[in-house]
Amino acid sequence: MSRRALGWIGCSPIPILIQELAFALDMVTETDVQLPRSTGFLNIVQLCGPVVEVSGDYVHFVHFTVKE
Numbered sequence: 001m002s003r004r005a006l007g008w009i010g011c012s013p014i015p016i017l018i019q020e021l022a023f024a025l026d027m028v029t030e031t032d033v034q035l036p037r038s039t040g041f042l043n044i045v046q047l048c049g050p051v052v053e054v055s056g057d058y059v060h061f062v063h064f065t066v067k068e
Helices: 002-011 018-027 044-048
Strands: 052-055 058-061
Touching: 002 018, 002 044, 002 052, 002 058, 018 058, 044 052
Parallel strands: none
Antiparallel strands: 052 058
Protein backbone atom coordinates (compact mmCIF):
# COMPACT_ATOMS: atom_id res chain seq x y z
CA MET A 1 0.00 0.00 0.00
CA SER A 2 2.89 2.35 0.76
CA ARG A 3 4.41 1.66 -2.64
CA ARG A 4 1.13 2.50 -4.35
CA ALA A 5 0.78 5.74 -2.40
CA LEU A 6 4.34 6.77 -3.24
CA GLY A 7 3.68 5.93 -6.88
CA TRP A 8 0.61 8.16 -6.98
CA ILE A 9 2.46 11.01 -5.29
CA GLY A 10 5.56 10.70 -7.47
CA CYS A 11 3.85 10.16 -10.82
CA SER A 12 1.07 12.70 -10.54
CA PRO A 13 1.68 15.55 -13.01
CA ILE A 14 -0.14 17.95 -10.68
CA PRO A 15 -0.18 18.23 -6.88
CA ILE A 16 -2.47 15.57 -5.45
CA LEU A 17 -5.01 16.22 -2.72
CA ILE A 18 -5.06 13.97 0.34
CA GLN A 19 -8.69 13.12 -0.45
CA GLU A 20 -7.78 12.13 -4.02
CA LEU A 21 -4.98 9.90 -2.78
CA ALA A 22 -7.27 8.22 -0.25
CA PHE A 23 -9.86 7.64 -2.98
CA ALA A 24 -7.26 6.18 -5.37
CA LEU A 25 -5.86 3.86 -2.70
CA ASP A 26 -9.36 2.68 -1.74
CA MET A 27 -10.07 1.85 -5.39
CA VAL A 28 -6.96 -0.27 -5.95
CA THR A 29 -7.23 -2.24 -2.71
CA GLU A 30 -7.44 -5.91 -3.62
CA THR A 31 -7.60 -7.22 -0.06
CA ASP A 32 -9.17 -6.12 3.18
CA VAL A 33 -6.24 -3.87 4.07
CA GLN A 34 -7.27 -1.04 6.35
CA LEU A 35 -5.61 2.26 5.52
CA PRO A 36 -4.26 4.18 8.52
CA ARG A 37 -6.66 7.01 9.24
CA SER A 38 -6.83 9.69 11.88
CA THR A 39 -10.05 11.65 12.41
CA GLY A 40 -11.45 10.27 9.17
CA PHE A 41 -8.54 11.31 6.94
CA LEU A 42 -5.78 9.19 5.49
CA ASN A 43 -2.68 9.31 7.71
CA ILE A 44 -0.12 9.46 4.91
CA VAL A 45 2.89 10.03 7.17
CA GLN A 46 2.10 6.83 9.06
CA LEU A 47 1.68 4.98 5.77
CA CYS A 48 4.76 6.29 3.92
CA GLY A 49 7.04 7.61 6.63
CA PRO A 50 8.89 10.90 6.80
CA VAL A 51 9.50 11.25 3.04
CA VAL A 52 6.06 12.78 2.48
CA GLU A 53 4.22 15.64 4.08
CA VAL A 54 0.82 17.22 3.89
CA SER A 55 0.78 20.94 3.21
CA GLY A 56 -2.71 22.32 3.37
CA ASP A 57 -4.72 19.62 1.60
CA TYR A 58 -1.90 18.59 -0.75
CA VAL A 59 0.45 15.64 -0.37
CA HIS A 60 4.00 15.94 -1.67
CA PHE A 61 7.52 14.73 -1.05
CA VAL A 62 9.45 16.66 1.57
CA HIS A 63 12.21 17.50 -0.91
CA PHE A 64 12.63 17.15 -4.68
CA THR A 65 15.55 14.73 -4.20
CA VAL A 66 13.16 12.14 -2.73
CA LYS A 67 11.38 11.98 -6.07
CA GLU A 68 14.67 11.51 -7.91
